[in-house]
Amino acid sequence: MSLAVRFDDIRKDFGPVRVLHGVSFDIAPGRIYGLLGENGAGKSTLMKILAGYEMATEGTVLVDGHARRFAGSRDAEAAGIVLIHQEFNLAEHLTIAQNMYLGHEKRKGLFVDNTAMRNEAKRYLEQVGLHKHPDTKVRDLIVAEKQMVEIAKALSRRARLLIMDEPTATLTPSETERLFALMTKLKADGVTIVYISHKLDEVEHITDEVIVMRDGRFVARSETALLGRQQMANLMVGRELSDMFPAKKPPPDDAPIALKVEKLSVPDWVDDLSFAVRAGEVFGFAGLVGAGRTEAFEAIIGLRRRTAGTIEIAGRKADLHSPRDAMRRGLTYLSEDRKGKGLHVNLSLQDNVTLMTLEHFAHPLLDLKAGRDALTQAVREFGIRTGNLSSRARMLSGGNQQKLALAKFLQPNPDVIVLDEPTRGVDIGAKRDIYFLIHRLAAEGRAVIVISSELIELIGLCHRVAVMRAGRLQATLGLDHLTEEELIAHATGTH
Ligand SMILES: Nc1ncnc2c1ncn2[C@@H]1O[C@H](COP(=O)(O)OP(=O)(O)OP(=O)(O)O)[C@@H](O)[C@H]1O
Ligand SMILES: [Mg+2]
CATH class of the missing domain: 3.40.50.300 (P-loop containing nucleotide triphosphate hydrolases)
Incomplete structure (x- = not known):
């Protein structure tokens, strides 16, 4: 069930621009990892390589000790690796159920089995706590609901390694709580989770271990319990961050x-x-x-x-x-x-x-x-x-x-x-x-x-x-x- 990953000297070029400069680290099975780094540090790119959306220019990804080179996301999903994108990947004009099974349609003989898909979708929607009919068009959902559909979709792919790229950016506190409960349950079931977030309080709360990247490189890892938020922030930006907020200068009472x-x-x-x-x-x-x-x-x-x-x-x-x-x-x-x-x-x-x-x-x-x-x-x-x-x-x-x-x-x-x-x-x-x-x-x-x-x-x-x-x-x-x-x-x- 559990799944371990090793990144070995991963490099990635987009045209002439190198965005990953030889990244190496291990992910042990059954833990929740926080992946931290500034905007543009390369977090999403590295995870897209792992999940088959991008090819590494050089270097090797090992899954359970075997070098793997996924030709596409379906390939990675077959190996149990599912990525929930930072920018949603849903087709707005399709229904929830259609989105969940796009490219993975259930069939009965030659025909697409809509009933089976609808019923199964319903189950996963319940699991993530989204009370919408599977036939609802995605364009009629609010942002947080689209996020829940993405998660339900990932669950339906039976992930053994689940990568969540800023899943809570659009969630309310109670939706976030529900997601965390779900993550804890998945972890207990042996799923490895990589959680990318800029919300350091949440990282502190939900992860077992954090990995920090900067400018396309691995810079540090630590048990979460040993790091404070301030230290996480400093590792990310590579310097001490002074006051977050400028001094307040309210306008005069007679300002127009x-x-x-x-x-x-x-x-x-x-x-x-x-x-x-x-x-x-x-x-x-x-x-x-x-x-x-x-x-x-x-x-x-x-x-x-x-x-x-x-x-x-x-x-x-x-x-x-x-x-x-x-x-x-x-x-x-x-x-x-x-x-x-x-x-x-x-x-x-x-x-x-x-x-x-x-x-x-x-x-x-x-x-x-x-x-x-x-x-x-x-x-x-x-x-x-x-x-x-x-x-x-x-x-x-x-x-x-x-x-x-x-x-x-x-x-x-x-x-x-x-x-x-x-x-x-x-x-x-x-x-x-x-x-x-x-x-x-x-x-x-x-x-x-x-x-x-x-x-x-x-x-x-x-x-x-x-x-x-x-x-x-x-x-x-x-x-x-x-x-x-x-x-x-x-x-x-x-x-
Ligand atoms: N398809 C692409 N073509 C060209 N450059 C790209 C492409 N995808 C990503 N990049 C570049 O790679 C670098 C790393 O981007 P990436 O999305 O991995 O950062 P990130 O760590 O996920 O940042 P954020 O916290 O903002 O999501 C950025 O400079 C980005 O502009
Ligand atoms: Mg990103």
């Missing part, structure tokens, strides 16, 4: 109101929401998933129908009908669903950065140069790690895609910036960079609104935090009241 929302109602989601954010302010939105934060902002920028409410930007009434409309009025919203709505993964980095501001780059000749300058600046300012400026967005590591999305959304130079989960999937060093960037934007007189499920992030970053529960504003906490206890109490209604 940049965004004012009054009595906003969104059917099924938001009820009578009013708030105002000043220029220079970092304003947070806390709440459980489903509290209506994302939906409120989708309605503000015209992506969702609102039945009541007025919006003012810089003191002038704004009736926004589309994200483009919002952008023209100086407001941009960076969606939490980067792959779906944020980035065009098949376009180049440059096209992504300039797409937002086509008006600005309209002249065909100015176009190219201005676009290139914008990209160079974005890469520098956001520390986007890429071997090649002309590559497509999909070739960036997960965290670097995130940074690219941020760069893209700040291109039009907005006065009001709404960031929905801005540091999801971002490494701890880059997180710190983003926090300092947010404060720099505020210091320039912009209003920055941060929707986040990480309380520590809201507390460290924001001047004020609004807490929503079930579509209603529960409280707005100022600097004196910004504690985890207060936020949780208002978010859960136990105040």
Whole structure:
């Protein structure tokens, strides 16, 4: 049942760029490993090699002592190795069951046995705690549910080694708890698990051992119990990380109101929401998933129908009908669903950065140069790690895609910036960079609104935090009241 792996001097080149420089380490059976490293360190690439999605340029992977060279993911799956991707791999237009059995269809004679697949899918969905009918189309699921489908799919492949690439990035605390319970059970059944995450508290909690990579190399391994979070972070970035958050400088009380929302109602989601954010302010939105934060902002920028409410930007009434409309009025919203709505993964980095501001780059000749300058600046300012400026967005590591999305959304130079989960999937060093960037934007007189499920992030970053529960504003906490206890109490209604 158990399965051990040895990486022996693995190298990987993408064209002229080497991203893995001779990685060697062992994975013992039946343990949970945390694989840590900065964005672009090579974690996903190494695991894709193990799971048959990529070929090593040089080096050997040994599975239970035998050198294996998988020709594809099906090959690896047959050997019991299953990878759950960081960026989802589901076909949006197919149903849950169809996705789970894509390429592995159950057959009865010559025919695809839909009933058998549906029934089995149901069982796995129950196991992961997703209460959806197997015939539900994947496009109708929220991000967290798609994640659960990925896990159910992996279970259906009877993994003996399960690789989870940032599985909790989009999960709520209770969904994460459920996933951890599932992982513990799988481990007891003898499944080896590699868990990639930038959430160091979770790594500390669930893993037996951590392995750290940096710049395409193995740098350290240790029993988890022997390492603190700070040490993990330092090993990842290769230096001591100083304060994560910049000093807070709230705007003066007479700073102009940049965004004012009054009595906003969104059917099924938001009820009578009013708030105002000043220029220079970092304003947070806390709440459980489903509290209506994302939906409120989708309605503000015209992506969702609102039945009541007025919006003012810089003191002038704004009736926004589309994200483009919002952008023209100086407001941009960076969606939490980067792959779906944020980035065009098949376009180049440059096209992504300039797409937002086509008006600005309209002249065909100015176009190219201005676009290139914008990209160079974005890469520098956001520390986007890429071997090649002309590559497509999909070739960036997960965290670097995130940074690219941020760069893209700040291109039009907005006065009001709404960031929905801005540091999801971002490494701890880059997180710190983003926090300092947010404060720099505020210091320039912009209003920055941060929707986040990480309380520590809201507390460290924001001047004020609004807490929503079930579509209603529960409280707005100022600097004196910004504690985890207060936020949780208002978010859960136990105040
Ligand atoms: N298909 C590809 N073509 C070119 N370069 C690639 C490709 N896939 C990955 N890379 C590059 O390889 C490097 C390692 O990327 P990888 O995705 O393995 O990082 P990671 O450690 O998983 O980072 P993250 O924490 O951001 O997910 C990055 O510089 C990335 O841009
Ligand atoms: Mg990755």
